[in-house]
Amino acid sequence: MSVDPDRPYTESLIIMTAVRMVAPFVLTYGLFITFHGADSPGGGFQGGALVGVVVLMLAFAFGARPTREWIGNDVITGLAAGGVVVFVGVGLVAIGLGGAFLEYGRLEPLLGPDAVKWGMEAIEIGGVAAIVASVIMGLFFLTAAGFDRGDGS
Amino acid sequence: MSAVGIALVAFVAVTAVATVLVRDVLSAIIIFGAYSLGMALFYTLLLAPDVGLTEAAIGAGVTTILLLVTIAKTTRPIGDRVLASINWPAAVVVGVLAVLIGSTVPYIPTDNFTGGLTPVIANPNVTGYYLEMTYADTGVTNAVTAVLAAYRGFDTFGEAVVVFAAGVAVLVVLHTEVFS
Incomplete structure (x- = not known):
């Protein structure tokens, strides 16, 4: 039971084929859950988790290292930090327009009459989903790489 | 509660106990994934699809994968004993707790288990x-x-x-x- 996580499982045709077939559907489902969370079960957290799981599936089938290099650190940190910025931003803009933190109704000059709905969509999709998806990917890549990073730590 | 509900509770209970008792960590992780899947179905049955989705994605999916990646660098226990040895004092404490918490269950309003509209x-x-x-x-x-x-x-x-x-x-x- 000693598997090098950086080694792609190229010999497992079954896993690769299965992931290749399932991944587009899981990704679509994850995006649906994310973007349709206001009117059906789900939301940013669940959808973001599913989108993150798609990357984990790809990493399981095609190896952690190639997937890690394909995604890149900038995407993961950008999504995680950007998600927090979007969430805080929506809250602060509401304050700037004379309301309380995250008082979506105050965003009406920017988002129109459905400001509450669009404000919620913004923090769910741009905030929560981005943070959850990126942190799941990041935790997986860090765990897969382990401590053997060669920096003497 | 419906027959499906009772079957799911039994499945979750069996997988939860098996997760603790099985000695091989890989087996324990797989059984734990099955437990999470059972919980996800159970939440859906209790009309909490949002929680069910989260349990399926995080509990059955992400946690299982993270645990698998974590144990990939460890070794399997030597020997062919299937079950871990039981720490009886701890088992007694857990059993007492389970009975105590379980004794509160009859006092939960159960209308929505039977299809009524009164939420718990x-x-x-x-x-x-x-x-x-x-x-x-x-x-x-x-x-x-x-x-x-x-x-x-x-x-x-x-x-x-x-x-x-x-x-x-x-x-x-x-x-x-x-x-x-």
Whole structure:
């Protein structure tokens, strides 16, 4: 039971084929859950988790290292930090327009009459989903790489 | 409770106990994934599809994969004993706790298990307000999303930042500045 996580499982045709077939559907489902969370079960957290799981599936089938290099650190940190910025931003803009933190109704000059709905969509999709998806990917890549990073730590 | 519900409770109980008793960590992780899947179905049966989705994605999916990646660098226990040895004092404590908590179950209103419309809620006035006013207040039809993002938006902000902080904390622990 000693598997090098950086080694792609190229010999497992079954896993690769299965992931290749399932991944587009899981990704679509994850995006649906994310973007349709206001009117059906789900939301940013669940959808973001599913989108993150798609990357984990790809990493399981095609190896952690190639997937890690394909995604890149900038995407993961950008999504995680950007998600927090979007969430805080929506809250602060509401304050700037004379309301309380995250008082979506105050965003009406920017988002129109459905400001509450669009404000919620913004923090769910741009905030929560981005943070959850990126942190799941990041935790997986860090765990897969382990401590053997060669920096003497 | 329906036959499906009883079967799911039995499945969850059996997999939970098996997770503790099985000696091989790989087997325990796989059984734990099955337990999470059973819980996800059970939440859906109890009309909590949002929680069910989370349990399926996080519990059965992400946790299983993270645990598998973690044990990939360990070794399997030597010998062919299937079950771990039981710590009886701990088992007695857990058993007493389970009986104590289980004894409260008959006092939970069970109308929504049987298809009634009375929800099991601690403060019906607040919950009733959410269910009644969600669309008028926020313009979305999923009351769970409305509570998360609008009524309790600041709490959700804290939770999102906690998830972000978890990622940062792992980076700090591993003495690295990049995720990949």
